[in-house]
Amino acid sequence: MIFKRIDRVKQVGYKQIWELQNGRVDKSQFVCQLCCDKEIIVSKVNGKFTAEDCKCRQEKEIKAKKEQEQKRYEQNIKSAEIREEFKGKTFADFKSLAGKREAKLAAMDYVENFDIYEKKGIGLTLVGKCGRGKTLLSHIIGQEIIKKGYTAINIVAKEFYEDIKVTYNNSNKNTSDLVTSAKLVDLLIIDNLNAERFGADEIDKLFIIINYRIENKKPTVINSTGDLDYLNKRLALDHVSKLIGKNGEPIKVGGIDMRAKQGELITDLRNKNISGLKRRLEDSY
Template identity: 30%
Template structure:
């Protein structure tokens, strides 16, 4: 039966949401299942994807990247220039923040070049790891890429453990391939590990593959680029890192130590005031 124009149900000015909002949805739009039941007019209803589903997918990607829980929600706003004390440290931090911001804004161009960063500073807690994981978080959110974060010490330990297993060849190959093929690889604390002929060979394999296929790599280290030749005497690590990354020196100040002192002062006030 045809319905005359005058008898058509009235359309809503905006789609009417039929789904009952719940606290299970971080945006309080859907019921937590990631879909919104909407209606243009009676009898014309449909489902749309809620923002919370994409948010959950991003969180899963961040967690699967191996990023520690304390860093999974970090953004550029968390890299605070005023945490550094000396003028020189502030200048270094400003330069690093400007460089990282520019990198994120033009990432697709740098991705085509296969370029990342080499953050270095002899001081622990200076912001190297924080900046590297901010980059990972932002790129996962913007481009939904597959990132992988691991400290060099843990990477080598995992490989050694795989080698001691019965199916070692398969396990070691798969693990090395995951480091080679990740859209973005973050190698934390390069230079802390005990350098051996074997460890240098493993690092060379991974860096060489990433260099050849232009896959961006972020590296943090307590060793300057010039000092890499002394740390890795075979000489193959330095040249690959120079090709893969743009070096950025971080201040020789421990922001982590400053933040820890602030936390303790806050806790003391809560306990005794």
């Protein structure tokens, strides 16, 4: 008796959804036009309504799971916190000036085709002098990849290594959480892999993670201020050849020094303000 009643209530609910899904309503108002955001798809067979899960339900669950993972990685890796100056930046913020265009295109392609690159574990290596925009570009990549529903972590190599050291001396913090997160995240971005400032232990620690990721087809984006020759000299040959084997030839981010440019703009602004101030002072005498 009670089952019958439940069934009847269910049938009424299904009927409404069926009418919505098979009616003439404007579907463009729904995020999922297959189920009109009901997360089930109702069919009518011999006057009886049956329902099955819409694929958007599964997609939502995956998305929620990825968001949780992302939070966990960010908690585990303190140095992954995005600095204020890079938050919310998009490719529109990276001016493709002379010497930077190729790198911008490579980064845009990387984001656009990440589904393919990710499956094969292909990353990207960006090289170039300080201030050319490697860090900005890689932060944009990271944030765009997260928007696509993946997890991504951006670490400054030196700070990350310091984090690992702190966890060795602090029993409250778990080194394995930190290292595991860096191994498992969908995209790991290592900023400033600047071997000049690294000791052997630091490089070894980083390459334990990089090697794990290469072997498990997990992509890594690497930034370095040294070019290929420099990396060849500073890192073990095996490391460099593995990186090239996985990321292809390093891509150069060249052109003007964006920090120097920023500095010039600040100087211009200040000079303009000061000359205005001078005029006002002269007027008042």
